Amino acid sequence: MSTIQPESEKLRQAVKWVSDQTLDNINNSVATLIQEAALKFNLSPKDEIFLYTFYGKKL
Numbered sequence: 001m002s003t004i005q006p007e008s009e010k011l012r013q014a015v016k017w018v019s020d021q022t023l024d025n026i027n028n029s030v031a032t033l034i035q036e037a038a039l040k041f042n043l044s045p046k047d048e049i050f051l052y053t054f055y056g057k058k059l
Contacts, residue, residue: 014041014051030055 014037021033034055038048 008047010041010043011047011050014038014043014047015054017041018051018055031057 017040018030018033018037021028022030031052034048034051034057037043037051043051
């Protein structure tokens with residue numbers, strides 16, 4: 001059985017961080033958190049697109 005899991009450690013950390021932030025405050029915008037995570041974890045544009053897809057957000 002396969003699971004959806006990011007390949008890079010930075011991306012795994014970003015997914016965890018965004019998830020933690022949404023749990024801490026449900027009023028946080030996921031799109032804004034993804035943008036913050038991209039800067040915080042120095043993600044590539046491809047990684048940022050993965051986050052939008054992972055969280056079901058349209059670009």
